Each structure stands twice: as structure tokens, then as C-alpha cells.
Amino acid sequence: MATESSAADASAELDFLFDLNGFVKLRQALSASEVASLNDALTAFPPTEPGEWHGRVHNQSHDAQRGVNWQNITEGGTPFEALIDHPSWIGHVGRWIGSRGSLYVDEAFANIRGPGGAINVHGGAVSADGVLNYNGLYHCENGVFSCGQVNVLIALTDIGPGDGATCLVPCSHKSNRAHPDQTGPGRRDKMGLAMDGMDGAVEVHMEAGDAVVFVDSLAHGSVRRTNPDGERRIIVYRYSPSMRRSRFGYRPSAELLARLTPERAAIVSRGAPPENLPPGAALDALSVEELRAILQRKEQAARL
Numbered sequence: 001m002a003t004e005s006s007a008a009d010a011s012a013e014l015d016f017l018f019d020l021n022g023f024v025k026l027r028q029a030l031s032a033s034e035v036a037s038l039n040d041a042l043t044a045f046p047p048t049e050p051g052e053w054h055g056r057v058h059n060q061s062h063d064a065q066r067g068v069n070w071q072n073i074t075e076g077g078t079p080f081e082a083l084i085d086h087p088s089w090i091g092h093v094g095r096w097i098g099s100r101g102s103l104y105v106d107e108a109f110a111n112i113r114g115p116g117g118a119i120n121v122h123g124g125a126v127s128a129d130g131v132l133n134y135n136g137l138y139h140c141e142n143g144v145f146s147c148g149q150v151n152v153l154i155a156l157t158d159i160g161p162g163d164g165a166t167c168l169v170p171c172s173h174k175s176n177r178a179h180p181d182q183t184g185p186g187r188r189d190k191m192g193l194a195m196d197g198m199d200g201a202v203e204v205h206m207e208a209g210d211a212v213v214f215v216d217s218l219a220h221g222s223v224r225r226t227n228p229d230g231e232r233r234i235i236v237y238r239y240s241p242s243m244r245r246s247r248f249g250y251r252p253s254a255e256l257l258a259r260l261t262p263e264r265a266a267i268v269s270r271g272a273p274p275e276n277l278p279p280g281a282a283l284d285a286l287s288v289e290e291l292r293a294i295l296q297r298k299e300q301a302a303r304l
Helices: 011-021 032-044 090-097 254-258 262-269 288-303
Strands: 005-006 023-027 057-059 068-071 103-113 138-141 146-148 150-155 164-168 203-204 211-215 220-222 232-241
Touching: 011 023, 011 288, 032 103, 032 232, 068 138, 090 103, 090 146, 090 150, 090 232, 103 262, 146 262, 164 211, 254 262
Parallel strands: 005 023
Antiparallel strands: 023 211, 057 068, 068 103, 103 232, 138 146, 150 211, 150 232, 164 203, 164 220
16 A cells, blocks of 8 residues: 555655655554553453443443444553553654644544444545534645644554455545535445445555554545454544543543653643543542642653
């Protein structure tokens, strides 16, 4: 695939491919041991129903064909914390977000999808009703990027033909029109549908440890998983300028912030104070002042 690259490639090549296609693929962005640690952590999560919590990790309620979505996965343990500013992509993501504020993770989740699962096409520079996608605005001028959101999708299992691969429409981040399959009576942007056979779309086949990094204004989704065995496991970290807030209102716990480095703590807590907490957690929720005090202490300690 013309848009594939290794994690160690020069930034100039990645910048060209990201600007041209709206995405790049980083081969083996995670080591085998990192992938194993993440898979072990997910496997150890207890069975829960949609809407229930495992600590601060939320089993999100949504369309069943999308699979299990473990939202707020940064609270899932050390392996997930390491992804916040992982060296395989954090420099590129920061460069592509640009200077509109410091980096902020406004959503992070793990998705586990079995046979028959898929997610409909969504995103794109222009919505079906002709409105600009401000969530993923894309601009590059004189080599300087400014993006509203950049997503890092990491494969924890091999994802090939029949595995329900992520599907992207290259260059759609620059389109002035919504994809025809996102409009009209046969539109595919509805729950339960998939991107199989969609004109202009490409399946992104990945090995465990690969990552695909794309601007959110790129039309994306997946084809349907037809293989009868196994499951597709991915993790997605969505980065945006710090002016944004948590997509679903999650707030980092005091325990998480205490464990994180100052850099990681800042990336997960820069957004406006959210409100989505597990039952009984409201009393120990951090105020904005408490959060700022924690970050200040950690920054002071880092300078010693």
C-alpha cells in the first residue's frame, strides 16, 4: 500500500503521505511485549454489561454490532498509560495537530469485535447535510499543519481479509462534498451498516502492533468481520488541541494522575472539566483547582 511506512521513517516522508492521503500506517509501532501486555490486561477485565464500569473503565452502551467498547481506557492500567505519549507516534501527532494548543486525549478506548461485527462509515470533511466537520478540520499551508483531531488506531491482533478491517477513504479529508454513500436513500452512515464495496475506500490490513494514524475528517469505518473464529482487537487514542473537552465527559482520577509522568498527566487532563463518573465517584472527583495543584507539584518535582 502506497501509504504504508515504518515508525522510524523520516518525518518529511510521513508529512507528505499524511497530507496527501489523510493517514499513514506505522509498522510495528508497538513491540510484541507491549501488545501482549495490552491483550493480557483486556482479557483480565471482568465480564460486564453495557453501561457498567470496571473501576474507571466504562463498558459503553452502543450498537451491538460495533462490539465491546471499553471507554476511558487510560484508566485500565500501566500498559494503557504508556500509549498516552508513546514515542512511535506522539511527535508526529503533535506536529499534525499544530500550534492551536497543547495535545489533549479527548477519547481513548479499546474495541473488541467478533464475527459479523462492523462500524458504519463516519467522518469526512463534509457531513451528509453539507456542514463542515469541525471535529476534524484539516489545514496545511507552507508545511505547517493544523488539525482538529488526529486518531491513532492500534491493532492488538492481526487484521487481514475477513477480519473486519478498518476502512478509510483516502483524500476525503480534502473533499468539498460528502461521499455519495453518506447521502441519499442508500446511505451507509447508519448504525449496523458497513463499508464493504464502498467506492474509493481501502481496507487497512494490519499486523498486531501496527498503528494507523489519520485525521478525523477522513471518512472512516470498517468492513464486516466474516471470519467465523476469533476476534478483532484494537485501541484508539484520539488527540486534539487542548481547547477541546472529553468527548463523553470522563475525568481522570486522582490515582491515575498521581501515577503518570507530568507530560502524560497534562495530556489527559487539559480539557474542560468533564462530568461522566462511575457511581459513587462524584465525592472524590477532582476540582479544577485540585487538578492544577497536582500538575504543578509534578512539574516542580520534575525540575528537581
